Amino acid sequence: DTKVVIPIESIDSLSVKSFPLCMRQLHEQLRSAHHLKHGGRLQYGLFLKGIGVTLEDSLRFWREEFTKIMELDKFEKQYAYNIRYNYGKEGSKKNYAPFNCLKIINNNVGPGDCHGCPFRHSEFNILKNKLKGYGLEGQAVNDIVDMTKKGHCQIACSKYFDAVHNTGLDLGINHPNQFFEESQKLLKG
């Protein structure tokens, strides 16, 4: 297995272009609130594993954020297990696969949750402002929001990919980790 290892220190910068919006928003929420609810921890944790973040780096990353708002002891008792579980180190020791778009789009997302697909689960205005805030160009933002309104989440996601990479590849996006890999291919040439 020649899989690349992604150092956890690099994900702030990677999240800007190489993370799909669903993961970028989870990353930002974790950094700002120092917490994610269960659905978010699962969706984001498995994605990070999938891009090549090691278990050791993952544990350090979640611990550093969560212990800004809770005692280390609570983190170790209530949260560390699930991170090891995602990596197949606890419980049934299965090698859990990162979620694909279909699974994320069809997820139940409640108030206060940040997981799911922003092209399915965000309000249009919030989405629009977020994309503008990221500095995406007006026409691109409108195209993305139009597709979202029509219910075409994955096409909206492809347009988001093209907008952040300033390209017109029109990839079919069906997995957040595919988004990441295509982006890295493009950026590294």
Ligand code: SF4
């Ligand atoms: Fe994430 Fe897929 Fe939605 Fe894109 S279409 S934001 S990769 S769930």
